[in-house]
Amino acid sequence: MGFFRQAGVIAAKDLRAELRTKEAINSSLAFALVILLMFSFAFDPLADTTREISGGLLWIVFAFAGTLVLNRSFARELPNDCLDGLIAAPVSGAALFLGKACASFLLVLGVQLVSLPVFGVFYNVPWTRQFPELLLVLVLGTWGLTVVGTISSALTVNIRLRELMLPMLTYPILFPALLGAMQLTAGLVAGNPIGPDEYGWLKMMVGFDVIYTAVSLALVETILVG
Amino acid sequence: MREDVLYYIPLGGTAALAAVTALIASIGFLRTRNFRFDSLARAATETLLAFLAAGIVSGCFVIHSASGRWWTWDARLTAALVCWLLFATCLMLRQAVEEPSRRAAFAAVWTVFACLDVPLVVATAAWWKPGKALPIEWTWGRFGLLAAIAVVGGLFTVVRARQEEARRELDSRRRKAFES
Amino acid sequence: MSAVAVDGVWKFYGDYPALRDIRLEAAPGTCLALIGRNGAGKTTLLRIIAGFSRPGRGQVRIFGGEPRDTATRRQVGFLGHGISVYDELSAIENLTLYGRLYGLADPPGAARVWLERTGLARVANGLVREFSRGMRQRLAVARAFLHEPRVLLLDEPFTALDDKAIAVLSGLLREALAAGKTVVMSTHQLREALELASHVALLVRGQLAFHGASTPEMAADPGYVYARYGEG
Numbered sequence A: 001m002g003f004f005r006q007a008g009v010i011a012a013k014d015l016r017a018e019l020r021t022k023e024a025i026n027s028s029l030a031f032a033l034v035i036l037l038m039f040s041f042a043f044d045p046l047a048d049t050t051r052e053i054s055g056g057l058l059w060i061v062f063a064f065a066g067t068l069v070l071n072r073s074f075a076r077e078l079p080n081d082c083l084d085g086l087i088a089a090p091v092s093g094a095a096l097f098l099g100k101a102c103a104s105f106l107l108v109l110g111v112q113l114v115s116l117p118v119f120g121v122f123y124n125v126p127w128t129r130q131f132p133e134l135l136l137v138l139v140l141g142t143w144g145l146t147v148v149g150t151i152s153s154a155l156t157v158n159i160r161l162r163e164l165m166l167p168m169l170t171y172p173i174l175f176p177a178l179l180g181a182m183q184l185t186a187g188l189v190a191g192n193p194i195g196p197d198e199y200g201w202l203k204m205m206v207g208f209d210v211i212y213t214a215v216s217l218a219l220v221e222t223i224l225v226g
Numbered sequence B: 001m002r003e004d005v006l007y008y009i010p011l012g013g014t015a016a017l018a019a020v021t022a023l024i025a026s027i028g029f030l031r032t033r034n035f036r037f038d039s040l041a042r043a044a045t046e047t048l049l050a051f052l053a054a055g056i057v058s059g060c061f062v063i064h065s066a067s068g069r070w071w072t073w074d075a076r077l078t079a080a081l082v083c084w085l086l087f088a089t090c091l092m093l094r095q096a097v098e099e100p101s102r103r104a105a106f107a108a109v110w111t112v113f114a115c116l117d118v119p120l121v122v123a124t125a126a127w128w129k130p131g132k133a134l135p136i137e138w139t140w141g142r143f144g145l146l147a148a149i150a151v152v153g154g155l156f157t158v159v160r161a162r163q164e165e166a167r168r169e170l171d172s173r174r175r176k177a178f179e180s
Numbered sequence C: 001m002s003a004v005a006v007d008g009v010w011k012f013y014g015d016y017p018a019l020r021d022i023r024l025e026a027a028p029g030t031c032l033a034l035i036g037r038n039g040a041g042k043t044t045l046l047r048i049i050a051g052f053s054r055p056g057r058g059q060v061r062i063f064g065g066e067p068r069d070t071a072t073r074r075q076v077g078f079l080g081h082g083i084s085v086y087d088e089l090s091a092i093e094n095l096t097l098y099g100r101l102y103g104l105a106d107p108p109g110a111a112r113v114w115l116e117r118t119g120l121a122r123v124a125n126g127l128v129r130e131f132s133r134g135m136r137q138r139l140a141v142a143r144a145f146l147h148e149p150r151v152l153l154l155d156e157p158f159t160a161l162d163d164k165a166i167a168v169l170s171g172l173l174r175e176a177l178a179a180g181k182t183v184v185m186s187t188h189q190l191r192e193a194l195e196l197a198s199h200v201a202l203l204v205r206g207q208l209a210f211h212g213a214s215t216p217e218m219a220a221d222p223g224y225v226y227a228r229y230g231e232g
Helices: A003-021 A025-043 A048-075 A079-088 A094-121 A131-156 A163-191 A196-225 B003-032 B035-067 B074-094 B102-127 B142-180 C044-049 C093-099 C107-117 C133-145 C163-178 C190-196 C216-222 C224-227
Strands: C004-013 C015-025 C031-035 C055-062 C077-079 C151-155 C182-186 C200-206 C205-215
Touching: A003 A025, A003 A048, A003 A094, A003 C093, A025 C182, A048 A094, A048 A131, A048 B074, A079 A196, A079 C077, A094 A131, A094 A163, A094 A196, A094 B035, A094 C182, A131 A163, A131 A196, A131 B102, A131 C216, A163 B074, A196 B102, A196 C224, B003 B035, B003 B074, B003 B102, B003 C205, B035 B074, B035 B102, B074 B102, B074 C077, B102 C004, B142 C015, C004 C044, C004 C182, C015 C151, C015 C200, C015 C205, C044 C055, C044 C133, C044 C151, C044 C182, C077 C133, C093 C107, C093 C133, C107 C133, C133 C151, C133 C163, C163 C182, C182 C190, C190 C216, C200 C224, C216 C224
Parallel strands: C031 C182, C031 C200, C077 C151, C151 C182
Antiparallel strands: C004 C015, C004 C055, C200 C205
């Protein structure tokens, strides 16, 4: 069976299991809404200064809520030693990783697309004005978050303090991608297109995604098998 | 004497050398599974954290003496702080894994990830907070200071690596004694 | 060519050798029982043979191939301590998933066949989380046999099985051996194992204390091997 078909089988399995239980999605969505609410208490949502930092606030929400989905990525294989079944199967670690990353990506993106209109209402920002470009930034930033989060999930699945270690490992690595996403999103949610002096951020996000996808695919077998 | 030459560059330069050492040692471990590489990688990571922390703290004092504030989000301090967090999590990961072979493999993988991120972090911080770095005139005295601090860092790394080797040997003997 | 060949395998945890210079073989069509006390290294060795971890030194070959090769893994069925099936999926969804991963031509068809053989056909569409313990164990057996592996690696397969599951598993193992397949199982249940095993390997503190054909004395008194070759 081809590499991408195997990854597809793994992704479909994860999505089916998650959509049936909705454990990660529900908690992630609820958490996203709670953080948005709390930010509204901390900062006056309608003040101009708050609108300036709204892009950054949005990605803080996405990063925290996304972690709840990413934590489940390999953790869902722990009950019944399902990870052993996958490692014993003729599936490369890279295909397993890619399948799980794709499933997590779709789930996290789904949570973000639900949170975005709520954010738009609370902060009264014209987020639909540059929606295609905003979607591009969401996709690039979320793929970076997903790749690093999924490899962290593989690393932390069998160690102590898993729920604490995953965000501790993920967020510092994500600094370049998150900062780029925040910089771009701030302008886009205010209704401004991406300017030529911001193309560097886009390139950096693409570079980050490519590098970390490649390195994760190369090293995941070492993490799973040793 | 300019503060950045006195503090940042020797301390940051030594930290950078330690990061390169950690990267090479981690790749060495992944290829050979020889635990000497793991000991060296751990020691180099600790050296990096110590010297980078010293650089950040000295940077805070420099900022304070210039502006009365203890922190500023300039490119150098921001990058240094993020890099410090990157490698601190490598040590945290070691604490969380019980089994020695897995611990070494995981730490090696995460060190590779962290080292790949360093240039991205530095570039990102520079774009975020662009500033004009003053040109440095390198003199023998300044080279000497950089070399001296790097030598101290190297010695620290070697001593810690040997301590790690000794600790592992002791661990193994304790296990064997327990078995018999 | 041996079905399973372990050649000079060492496994280190840090500097501590959990397995020391293990050399054994299982010929095609034989059943090798790996026995030993708790902590002897049975599970460690079995997991190295199955490709879950790599040896520190030495090598393992399954029909001449590396355990981690995709082609080799297609020929191996593994039944570990856990059942390796998903609670949120139904029995047929679980087996179809594994059928796809193992590259079977008709995964749903093969799934239905094995559900029938393990007495789970009537609960094919039930979620595994609603199954009894015995049903879950039989589903795990179905998963291990689904792709008609040439080599079966079983880690304490009879532990915590109910009578029905033991009967199903024993029957399937006898069939597999009669069909020329190879079985390697680690076990504490010497009596059940020695009924099936043609060969025995005794591990004592990570070393191979005995490896050879099982004898009538072993079948008559399972403690014989420990008394003769092990720690008593």
